[in-house]
Amino acid sequence: xxxxxxxxxxxxxxxxxxxxxxxxxxxxxxxxxxxxxxxxxxxxxxxxxxxxxxxxxxxxxxxxxxxxxxxxxxxxxxxxxxxxxxxxxxxxxxxxxxxxxxxxxxxxxxxxxxxxxxxxxxxxxxxxxxxxxxxxxxxxxxxxxxxxxxxxxxxxxxxxxxxxxxxxxxxxxxxxxxxxxxxxx
Amino acid sequence: xxxxxxxxxxxxxxxxxxxxxxxxxxxxxxxxxxxxxxxxxxxxxxxxxxxxxxxxxxxxxxxxxxxxxxxxxxxxxxxxxxxxxxxxxxxxxxxxxxxxxxxxxxxxxxxxxxxxxxxxxxxxxxxxxxxxxxxxxxxxxxxxxxxxxxxxxxxxxxxxxxxxxxxxxxxxxxxxxxxxxxxxxxxxxxxxxxxxxxxxxxxxxxxxxxxxxxxxxxxxxxxxxxxxxxxxxxxxxxxxxxxxxxxxxxxxxxxxxxxxxxxxxxxxxxxxxxxxxxxxxxxxxxxxxxxxxxxxxxxxxxxxxxx
Numbered sequence: 001x002x003x004x005x006x007x008x009x010x011x012x013x014x015x016x017x018x019x020x021x022x023x024x025x026x027x028x029x030x031x032x033x034x035x036x037x038x039x040x041x042x043x044x045x046x047x048x049x050x051x052x053x054x055x056x057x058x059x060x061x062x063x064x065x066x067x068x069x070x071x072x073x074x075x076x077x078x079x080x081x082x083x084x085x086x087x088x089x090x091x092x093x094x095x096x097x098x099x100x101x102x103x104x105x106x107x108x109x110x111x112x113x114x115x116x117x118x119x120x121x122x123x124x125x126x127x128x129x130x131x132x133x134x135x136x137x138x139x140x141x142x143x144x145x146x147x148x149x150x151x152x153x154x155x156x157x158x159x160x161x162x163x164x165x166x167x168x169x170x171x172x173x174x175x176x177x178x179x180x181x182x183x184x185x
Numbered sequence: 186x187x188x189x190x191x192x193x194x195x196x197x198x199x200x201x202x203x204x205x206x207x208x209x210x211x212x213x214x215x216x217x218x219x220x221x222x223x224x225x226x227x228x229x230x231x232x233x234x235x236x237x238x239x240x241x242x243x244x245x246x247x248x249x250x251x252x253x254x255x256x257x258x259x260x261x262x263x264x265x266x267x268x269x270x271x272x273x274x275x276x277x278x279x280x281x282x283x284x285x286x287x288x289x290x291x292x293x294x295x296x297x298x299x300x301x302x303x304x305x306x307x308x309x310x311x312x313x314x315x316x317x318x319x320x321x322x323x324x325x326x327x328x329x330x331x332x333x334x335x336x337x338x339x340x341x342x343x344x345x346x347x348x349x350x351x352x353x354x355x356x357x358x359x360x361x362x363x364x365x366x367x368x369x370x371x372x373x374x375x376x377x378x379x380x381x382x383x384x385x386x387x388x389x390x391x392x393x394x395x396x397x398x399x400x401x402x403x404x405x406x407x408x409x410x411x412x413x414x415x416x417x418x419x420x421x422x423x424x425x426x427x428x429x430x431x432x433x434x435x436x437x438x439x440x441x442x443x444x445x446x447x448x449x450x451x452x453x454x455x456x457x458x459x460x461x462x463x464x465x466x467x468x469x470x471x472x473x474x475x476x477x478x479x480x481x482x483x484x485x486x487x488x489x490x491x492x
Binding site for chain 2: 016
């Protein structure tokens with residue numbers, strides 16, 4: 001996989017998520033272009049490359065998503081998204097041999113379990129931190145199930161968004177220079 | 186077996202690679218107290234966010250462009266109607282602004298204006314309502330302001346441009362007469378000689394007793410004035426120069442313009458003198474709205490004092 005192409009695509013997707021896709025939000029949930037990109041990478045890149053890419057992407061998202069500490073100050077916690085993206089990528093790596101990788105529908109649909117998988121370590125880690133006196137969890141004042149449903153809704157919305165966006169990514173497949181020897185289907 | 190090797194079967198161990206180590210470090214960091222993490226993660230977030238700023242700005246601009254409110258399209262008839270309405274409103278606005286200016290000016294005038302140190306005057310509006318021969322045989326102009334409003338004989342009558350037109354010679358007394366006065370034009374020979382000076386080119390008013398100023402006594406001639414000045418002083422005079430009153434006996438009229446120089450002629454009887462002919466800027470018989478400068482002799486500024 002070409003790292004340059006990945007970094008450019010990542011920058012576009014992360015800025016798209018943070019600055020534009022809020023426009024199409026429904027019920028406080030908007031699709032995630034970054035999740036679709038990571039599914040795309042996990043489908044085609046070698047295992048280790050996909051995991052490193054997921055870890056880096058998760059750390060980047062952690063550093064761009066400030067939480068709040070108990071004093072009300074902005075607080076960036078590296079970890080929840082990083083571990084979540086690695087877990088989600090691990091899941092796609094397990095599933096990728098069972099799907100038609102070059103099918104945008106498969107790419108879009110895989111975004112749903114991917115995001116749910118991202119949400120589980122995210123919520124687990126924040127729940128542990130919620131036991132600390134200096135941390136306020138992102139879903140403060142709401143039950144955790146609502147946050148889980150939000151991740152599920154985000155997954156569904158991203159799956160629908162991921163079909164056309166995945167098709168767009170698949171059209172750029174040649175410039176990614178993936179190692180075709182690892183692709184069986 | 187090394188301590189970092191994890192046994193997963195009897196003869197198989199798993200040795201974590203670099204990725205596992207980094208993942209473990211991230212897990213540990215994510216569980217550290219906030220006060221240990223905040224200082225450097227905040228700086229790190231600024232650094233990683235910096236390259237994304239231009240892209241984010243681009244997306245934000247696109248988002249704003251997409252959600253801008255739709256432009257309302259109006260029909261041609263509506264547009265014409267709105268233009269007409271706009272024009273009318275502008276006219277009304279200009280008229281209102283003019284009213285505001287007039288009202289402010291009137292307020293200033295009624296509050297009393299100090300025209301000379303110690304001499305405060307207030308202005309009242311009046312209208313020239315007719316002309317009639319006086320018992321003395323001269324033609325006087327009747328105005329609709331009298332003793333009821335503080336007009337006294339000698340009150341100066343000016344235009345709104347502060348040009349002296351005449352002076353009140355008689356104020357009717359009693360009954361309806363309290364609202365009427367009679368004004369003699371300054372060009373009338375019965376006004377008599379009074380002192381004036383000529384403003385040279387570039388001068389805008391009378392400032393102190395400048396002995397070098399060309400001036401002297403002016404004599405009303407009926408349709409204007411004549412003024413004798415020394416030939417040397419006449420060299421500074423040009424047709425069009427304004428003539429102002431500086432007569433100490435007419436203190437209330439001090440500094441008021443009466444007319445403009447129209448000609449400078451040699452005095453046939455004396456070569457040392459020149460005769461300056463002056464014609465009025467405005468004539469009382471042509472004016473409809475005038476103002477009366479009523480001196481405020483006593484009391485605080487702005488309080489009307491009766492005759």
